[in-house]
Each structure stands twice: as structure tokens, then as C-alpha cells.
Amino acid sequence: MRRVSAAVVLMSLLMGATSGCxxxxxxxxxxxxxxxxxxxxxxxxxxxSIGAKDYRASRYDDLDIxxxxxxxxxxxxxxxxxxxxxNYWRDVCDMSxxxxxxxxxxxxxxxxxAFSETVKKEKEVLSRLTxxxxxxxxxxxxxxxxxxxxVLLTFLQQDSREVxxxxxxxxxxxxxxxxxxxxxxxxxxxxxGETGSRLDGKxxxxxxxxxxxxxxxxLDCQNKPQIPTKVPASMR
Numbered sequence: 048m049r050r051v052s053a054a055v056v057l058m059s060l061l062m063g064a065t066s067g068c069x070x071x072x073x074x075x076x077x078x079x080x081x082x083x084x085x086x087x088x089x090x091x092x093x094x095x096s097i098g099a100k101d102y103r104a105s106r107y108d109d110l111d112i113x114x115x116x117x118x119x120x121x122x123x124x125x126x127x128x129x130x131x132x133x134n135y136w137r138d139v140c141d142m143s144x145x146x147x148x149x150x151x152x153x154x155x156x157x158x159x160x161a162f163s164e165t166v167k168k169e170k171e172v173l174s175r176l177t178x179x180x181x182x183x184x185x186x187x188x189x190x191x192x193x194x195x196x197x198v199l200l201t202f203l204q205q206d207s208r209e210v211x212x213x214x215x216x217x218x219x220x221x222x223x224x225x226x227x228x229x230x231x232x233x234x235x236x237x238x239x240g241e242t243g244s245r246l247d248g249k250x251x252x253x254x255x256x257x258x259x260x261x262x263x264x265x266l267d268c269q270n271k272p273q274i275p276t277k278v279p280a281s282m283r
Contacts, residue, residue: 082140090254098143101150114265121221124232150241157233192279197272213238215255219268249283
């Protein structure tokens with residue numbers, strides 16, 4: 048990715064195949080398995096089709112550890128005033144191609160904002176970043192869709208030359224957490240595209256919604272959030 052510093056600023060402000068009988072099993076890429084576990088096989092096939100064919104080596108713990116750590120963070124959350132700027136998130140799938148320049152990264156983690164304040168806060172972030180940009184041609188893009196009481200989709204890109212951010216925010220009441228956690232410390236499932244491009248929003252959010260369902264199952268969300276399978280038209 049080019050212009051990495053802009054992406055870092057925005058992130059800080061926001062957050063197997065087997066062979067036939069009698070043959071040895073083919074070696075399975077652990078990074079590919081990680082992607083399949085976090086997103087499902089359809090997402091892997093889609094990323095292959097757009098040219099992001101190379102799985103980057105896993106830089107973090109496996110999905111069980113990521114899910115259990117996130118669940119523990121949500122369970123012990125004591126209030127946003129006590130959490131400061133710290134929030135837990137990890138890459139769960141990272142694919143790229145030096146040949147095509149495609150780069151797609153998916154993440155699981157905590158949201159930086161309370162669920163009810165997410166849209167307002169993200170718009171404020173985008174506004175601050177836009178004011179720093181002295182280029183008069185800069186055209187920020189922000190969209191959101193509240194699917195139901197528990198699910199929110201957002202898209203943010205400071206400019207068409209910058210990094211696009213796709214997010215699914217989820218109210219998830221974790222067993223053993225305080226009552227305020229469901230609204231105060233929601234879950235964020237995200238995707239980050241390559242600098243200066245935009246992915247097919249319908250496909251990105253379709254795979255993010257599936258990933259959110261997989262994560263909700265791992266977290267044992269007691270409120271049973273109704274995560275849709277269809278992407279709202281405004282986010283395509």
C-alpha cells in the first residue's frame with residue numbers, strides 16, 4: 048500500500064484441499080485456512096478472482112485466541128471513560144498481489160466508539176482529516192446504513208486517492224459482561240482496501256456480514272443479533 052501514513056492515522060482514529068485415496072494430503076497454507084475460518088470459502092474465492100491471490104503470513108494468534116481474547120476484553124469492559132484510546136483488534140485475513148497491486152485486509156475487534164455514537168464520531172473524524180488536506184480536489188465519501196437495532200454498516204474514504212474502510216458494527220452482549228457493554232463496547236468487523244481504489248462494495252459487505260455472523264457465534268452474543276445476508280442498496 049502506498050501513502051501508509053494516512054491509513055495509519057485513520058485507523059488510529061476509527062479502529063484445505065486433500066488428495067485422493069492412497070495419496071498424501073496436500074500441504075495447507077495456514078494463512079489461507081485462517082481466511083476461510085474468518086470469512087468462509089466464498090470470500091477466499093472472491094479475493095482470488097479480483098487478483099489478491101497471495102496470502103500473507105499470519106502475524107497474529109490463531110482465530111481461537113483472537114476470539115477468546117476479544118470475548119475477554121468485552122466481558123471485562125468497565126466503561127468508555129476507563130478504556131481511553133485502547134481497543135483490541137487483529138487482522139484475521141490479509142491478501143495481496145505484487146503483480147496486480149490488489150490488497151485486501153480483514154479485521155476483528157472492538158469498536159472505538161459506543162454503538163449509538165458511531166456515525167457521528169466517524170463523520171467528525173472524516174471532517175478533521177479533510178480540513179488537514181489542502182488539496183481543493185479532495186472529495187471525502189461517507190455512507191452508513193442502520194440495518195436493525197444491532198447492526199450498522201459504514202463506509203469511509205477520505206479521498207479517492209486514499210485507503211477505503213468498510214465496517215460492520217455489531218451490538219453483542221457477551222456472557223458475564225456488564226449491562227452497558229452491549230452499547231458501550233460494540234464489535235467491529237472491518238475490511239481495508241488498497242490505497243487509491245474502491246472495491247466492489249456489495250461483495251465486501253457480503254463477506255463482512257458473513258464474517259460478523261461467524262464472530263457473533265464465537266462470542267456467544269446473548270442478544271442474538273439478526274445479521275442479514277443481503278447488503279443494503281445504499282452500501283453497494
